[in-house]
Amino acid sequence: MKNQKADYEVGMVGLGVMGRNLVLNMASHGFSVAGYNRHPDKVEALRQEAKGLNVCGADSIEELVGLLRKPRAVMLLVTAGPSVDSVIDDLLPHLEKGDLIIDAGNSYFKDTNRRAEKLAKTGINFLGVGVSGGEEGARLGPSIMPGGPQEAYERVRPVFEAVAAHVNGEPCVEWLGHGSAGHFVKMVHNGIEYAVMQLIAETYDLMKRGLGLTNDEVHDAFSDWNSGELNSYLLEITSHIFAKQDEKTGKRLIDEILGVARQKGTGMWTSESAMQLQVPTPTIDLAVAMRDMSVLTSEREEASRLLLRPIRHFTGDRKDLLVELRGALYSAIIITYAQGMALLAAASVKYEYHLDLEIVARIWRGGCIIRASLLEDIRAAFLLKHDLTNLLLDPNLSQKVMAQQENLRKVVGQACASGIPAPGLMVSLAYLDGFRSAWSPANLIQAQRDYFGAHTYERIDVKGTFHTEWED
Ligand code: NDP
Numbered sequence: 500m501k502n503q504k505a506d507y508e509v510g511m512v513g514l515g516v517m518g519r520n521l522v523l524n525m526a527s528h529g530f531s532v533a534g535y536n537r538h539p540d541k542v543e544a545l546r547q548e549a550k551g552l553n554v555c556g557a558d559s560i561e562e563l564v565g566l567l568r569k570p571r572a573v574m575l576l577v578t579a580g581p582s583v584d585s586v587i588d589d590l591l592p593h594l595e596k597g598d599l600i601i602d603a604g605n606s607y608f609k610d611t612n613r614r615a616e617k618l619a620k621t622g623i624n625f626l627g628v629g630v631s632g633g634e635e636g637a638r639l640g641p642s643i644m645p646g647g648p649q650e651a652y653e654r655v656r657p658v659f660e661a662v663a664a665h666v667n668g669e670p671c672v673e674w675l676g677h678g679s680a681g682h683f684v685k686m687v688h689n690g691i692e693y694a695v696m697q698l699i700a701e702t703y704d705l706m707k708r709g710l711g712l713t714n715d716e717v718h719d720a721f722s723d724w725n726s727g728e729l730n731s732y733l734l735e736i737t738s739h740i741f742a743k744q745d746e747k748t749g750k751r752l753i754d755e756i757l758g759v760a761r762q763k764g765t766g767m768w769t770s771e772s773a774m775q776l777q778v779p780t781p782t783i784d785l786a787v788a789m790r791d792m793s794v795l796t797s798e799r800e801e802a803s804r805l806l807l808r809p810i811r812h813f814t815g816d817r818k819d820l821l822v823e824l825r826g827a828l829y830s831a832i833i834i835t836y837a838q839g840m841a842l843l844a845a846a847s848v849k850y851e852y853h854l855d856l857e858i859v860a861r862i863w864r865g866g867c868i869i870r871a872s873l874l875e876d877i878r879a880a881f882l883l884k885h886d887l888t889n890l891l892l893d894p895n896l897s898q899k900v901m902a903q904q905e906n907l908r909k910v911v912g913q914a915c916a917s918g919i920p921a922p923g924l925m926v927s928l929a930y931l932d933g934f935r936s937a938w939s940p941a942n943l944i945q946a947q948r949d950y951f952g953a954h955t956y957e958r959i960d961v962k963g964t965f966h967t968e969w970e971d
Pocket of ligand 1: 582
């Protein structure tokens with residue numbers, strides 16, 4: 500339905516998977532929205548799909564801007580990277596001081612800082628907003644992670660609160676902090692997502708090649724686990740995947756899918772940022788590395804013949820082994836969240852986001868890909884201790900991890916013996932053991948550094964820096 504006046508509350512540039520669904524979501528909640536897309540077929544498709552809603556398709560950026568109520572709010576859901584700059588450049592000649600641009604794509608946080616700085620000079624407000632939930636989330640209620648000037652957020656708060664997912668009556672959106680806070684939090688969300696997906700994939704491998712389970716049995720196991728403390732969106736869809744038939748062959752679709760997982764960059768950015776901030780996030784780093792390894796198909800083919808060593812099946816009672824696997828996965832997932840939250844804590848200080856991690860945990864409980872019952876515990880941990888530096892120092896979560904650590908050790912041991920790669924579970928255990936060890940063999944590294952490079956070292960008995968002439 501075409502609103503005749505230039506009175507639409509929100510404009511959307513980019514009517515792809517996310518943009519189109521978010522427009523329909525906003526309009527379903529009573530907001531008037533105008534949408535524009537570079538290729539006109541998507542504008543026409545929106546017009547058809549939004550019949551009966553207060554949505555208007557625009558044929559040019561100029562027309563889109565002309566349809567909006569002042570001060571205007573224009574949201575961008577275009578491919579991250581140079582496309583965002585190009586759309587901003589196209590918008591600028593038509594916008595006025597006080598208007599607002601919202602970049603809701605998966606932009607790299609440093610790009611968001613650069614854009615915010617540039618736009619501040621023109622008097623245009625800018626918000627960098629992470630949105631998670633995929634197609635369904637965008638349409639029915641995503642988790643929204645806004646960052647930028649708080650006054651600018653207040654203008655769109657009613658829209659965001661209406662369209663976001665809700666958990667126990669609370670919207671999965673809240674202003675997170677200045678600058679690129681929203682996009683940084685979304686990036687770490689995706690890093691955690693990479694790691695949890697890797698851990699689940701390894702667990703599947705151990706079930707399939709270690710225990711010899713059928714797809715039906717794998718389905719049953721994940722489905723059962725999802726009803727307990729492991730309850731999460733990712734486990735839920737995983738159990739569904741194992742029941743899905745391939746229309747073409749009539750077999751299970753999972754067995755027809757090539758084991759090659761590419762990436763769009765958010766996992767890699769998380770690892771890079773963690774390295775820059777010197778925060779260990781090995782499970783996330785490993786998840787990125789294993790996607791890269793999955794792409795090396797011809798080398799893996801060749802190596803499978805050259806480096807031959809048949810897989811050895813797990814030994815022991817299958818029921819017991821499944822209980823161990825479940826505990827191992829649960830503890831590794833907690834350890835993964837601990838790494839992600841520690842990264843956010845460090846970034847908050849370094850980049851002056853002043854993040855409230857209780858809020859982050861709260862808005863991740865619904866709508867987003869990493870939503871999980873565990874986030875209630877994580878939220879409670881930050882409620883108890885606002886400046887908690889690591890979730891493994893929380894009494895409740897540390898107890899949960901330690902209750903399962905023997906299972907994690909058994910599973911990692913079995914994986915080593917069988918020859919099935921489980922590097923995500925392994926590094927999670929190594930992170931736990933490294934973190935809970937008051938003594939570190941880094942004394943030797945310091946001695947070596949001082950030996951070959953006179954880098955000096957500190958002593959345990961007296962303050963100061965010391966150097967030794969190591970050779971007589
Ligand atoms: P799609 O590929 O479905 O859509 C991309 C959109 O960007 C299209 O409308 C495309 O227009 C537009 N676009 C690309 N380049 C330009 C350009 N140079 N100028 C103008 N428009 C351009 O992507 P999604 O909707 O999935 O993703 C949009 C953003 O949301 C991305 O940043 C993505 O990372 C993020 N995101 C995606 C999620 C998902 O599950 N899909 C989840 C969360 C975030 P055209 O049709 O004309 O090519």
